Amino acid sequence: MVAEQPIPEVVIWRLTGYARALAYLQQEGVSVVSSQELGRRLGMTPAQIRKDLSYFYAREPGVGAKSVGFGKQGTGYSVGPTLERIRDILGLTQEWPMALVGVGRLGRAIAGYSGFLEEGFRVVAAFDEDPKVIGQPVDGLIIQPLDELRESVARQGIQIGIVAVPASAGQRVINLLISAGITAILNYAPVAVHVPESVKVRNVDPIVALQSMTYYLAQGRQALQAGATAQQRRD
Amino acid sequence: MVAEQPIPEVVIWRLTGYARALAYLQQEGVSVVSSQELGRRLGMTPAQIRKDLSYFYAREPGVGAKSVGFGKQGTGYSVGPTLERIRDILGLTQEWPMALVGVGRLGRAIAGYSGFLEEGFRVVAAFDEDPKVIGQPVDGLIIQPLDELRESVARQGIQIGIVAVPASAGQRVINLLISAGITAILNYAPVAVHVPESVKVRNVDPIVALQSMTYYLAQGRQALQAGATAQQRRD
DNA sequence: GTTTGTGAAGTATTTCACAGCC
DNA sequence: GGCTGTGAAATACTTCACAAAC
Numbered sequence: 001m002v003a004e005q006p007i008p009e010v011v012i013w014r015l016t017g018y019a020r021a022l023a024y025l026q027q028e029g030v031s032v033v034s035s036q037e038l039g040r041r042l043g044m045t046p047a048q049i050r051k052d053l054s055y056f057y058a059r060e061p062g063v064g065a066k067s068v069g070f071g072k073q074g075t076g077y078s079v080g081p082t083l084e085r086i087r088d089i090l091g092l093t094q095e096w097p098m099a100l101v102g103v104g105r106l107g108r109a110i111a112g113y114s115g116f117l118e119e120g121f122r123v124v125a126a127f128d129e130d131p132k133v134i135g136q137p138v139d140g141l142i143i144q145p146l147d148e149l150r151e152s153v154a155r156q157g158i159q160i161g162i163v164a165v166p167a168s169a170g171q172r173v174i175n176l177l178i179s180a181g182i183t184a185i186l187n188y189a190p191v192a193v194h195v196p197e198s199v200k201v202r203n204v205d206p207i208v209a210l211q212s213m214t215y216y217l218a219q220g221r222q223a224l225q226a227g228a229t230a231q232q233r234r235d
Numbered sequence: 236m237v238a239e240q241p242i243p244e245v246v247i248w249r250l251t252g253y254a255r256a257l258a259y260l261q262q263e264g265v266s267v268v269s270s271q272e273l274g275r276r277l278g279m280t281p282a283q284i285r286k287d288l289s290y291f292y293a294r295e296p297g298v299g300a301k302s303v304g305f306g307k308q309g310t311g312y313s314v315g316p317t318l319e320r321i322r323d324i325l326g327l328t329q330e331w332p333m334a335l336v337g338v339g340r341l342g343r344a345i346a347g348y349s350g351f352l353e354e355g356f357r358v359v360a361a362f363d364e365d366p367k368v369i370g371q372p373v374d375g376l377i378i379q380p381l382d383e384l385r386e387s388v389a390r391q392g393i394q395i396g397i398v399a400v401p402a403s404a405g406q407r408v409i410n411l412l413i414s415a416g417i418t419a420i421l422n423y424a425p426v427a428v429h430v431p432e433s434v435k436v437r438n439v440d441p442i443v444a445l446q447s448m449t450y451y452l453a454q455g456r457q458a459l460q461a462g463a464t465a466q467q468r469r470d
Numbered sequence: 471g472t473t474t475g476t477g478a479a480g481t482a483t484t485t486c487a488c489a490g491c492c
Numbered sequence: 493g494g495c496t497g498t499g500a501a502a503t504a505c506t507t508c509a510c511a512a513a514c
Contacts, residue, residue: 011505012447013443013447016443016446017427019446020427034474043427045507046474050473050475051476051507069474071475072473072474073474073512074473074513074514075472075473075474075513076472076473090447090453091450091453092449096452115441116442119446121445159452183452183455184445184452186448190255191255192256200448202441202444202447204441204444206350207350207356208248208251211325211327212244212325212437213419213421213437214327214331214395214419215247215250216247217326217418218329243482246483271495282484283483283484285496286485286498305496306495306496307491308490308491308492308494308495308496309493309495310494312496
């Protein structure tokens with residue numbers, strides 16, 4: 001068996017972009033697309049797209065077998081089949097049940113967000129530690145206490161958790177989710193959390209996103225203030 | 236003048252994490268921290284923290300001058316002063332006015348989110364193209380039509396735009412913001428948008444975040460289904 | 471003629487490891 | 493003894509460039 005090096009995480013991330021772009025092309029009725037055209041639409045080089053996709057090609061080490069790519073030379077990639085294979089790789093062909101922890105303002109907005117459901121992500125259980133909200137309904141679910149989390153996760157086969165609690169409770173809730181067997185976490189709490197290697201976390205944090213842009217704005221200002229000598233750092 | 240290579244974007248991104256961790260340490264009353272301890276808290280190597288910070292040290296090319304770091308050898312980094320310098324670099328010591336485009340469910344939630352204001356980000360103008368909402372108040376602002384955007388941005392000195400419109404309107408709104416002089420965009424529309432090099436965009440997209448995790452969940456399942464032969468791809 | 475798939479080359483980023491300082 | 497700051501080494505990622513396929 002060929003030594004299989006792990007696929008860079010950034011490739012997986014970009015794969016989601018390819019899926020979205022291909023879905024859009026499919027809606028447009030386009031049936032074939034070249035890496036050049038796809039790259040133009042996504043603002044990246046054609047080589048990167050081809051290289052990224054090549055990570056997923058079956059490599060038979062045996063007798064004279066050749067690699068089987070998604071595309072056809074001289075033509076490009078068939079939109080439908082390529083999209084289907086990417087969706088398959090990403091696990092987008094099934095529905096994913098999710099557990100939501102924290103049902104305040106943000107949590108309620110998440111529970112009611114139709115975009116998740118449209119993409120196959122369904123909140124099937126909601127938890128909070130405030131006794132005043134436990135037992136109340138939210139978007140068709142009854143809010144449960146945290147000590148029922150473990151049992152719900154096991155019974156409903158939940159692998160994804162959404163954390164929508166204040167920063168102060170973030171790590172504690174994440175520890176709880178992990179101890180219940182959750183291995184993928186969408187974290188809205190504004191904290192840097194610790195998880196073992198085997199657990200994936202994605203932080204949704206608009207503040208951090210803004211702060212990573214103001215650096216460039218501040219630099220621009222300084223450059224202007226510094227006068228005509230500092231023209232080069234314009235990016 | 237020393238040839239100044241641009242600082243990697245990923246370093247700027249991590250700097251926001253250092254700022255948050257240092258602020259937390261300050262609240263805890265800790266006055267000095269080593270790169271080792273900070274790395275432990277953030278889940279990264281001490282060397283990376285030191286290297287990242289070193290990008291911002293003043294390098295005097297002149298006579299026998301030496302670089303001046305943030306830390307003190309044998310001791311570590313003084314929490315207060317280091318935090319102050321990082322906040323300064325990131326441009327977090329001032330308030331940033333922002334323009335919000337799209338005042339539907341999501342847009343209203345953004346306008347009313349106190350977290351932005353606490354960190355110095357203030358929505359000072361709101362726009363929509365639906366005639367039914369134009370003129371209505373949202374969180375103390377009057378919703379304006381899109382064709383007033385250019386004038387408002389100029390008059391109020393706005394450099395940051397928030398896009399909270401449907402995917403179909405995303406690119407169009409972003410083009411409008413850029414033509415009005417906006418150079419930093421927080422994009423909630425679920426589309427991959429095109430911008431010139433001089434404009435920064437950060438996408439807030441929980442769907443993409445989830446899709447980039449299900450890959451690992453799906454692989455785990457496949458590995459199990461494939462049986463005992465495929466143990467190595469465990470993350 | 472066009473376009474893929476991919477080793478090889480080129481960049482970029484991370485980690486090492488140690489001199490210098492406290 | 494402990495810790496920073498930083499060139500150098502190691503690793504990771506991107507782009508090139510071209511043979512093979514259509």
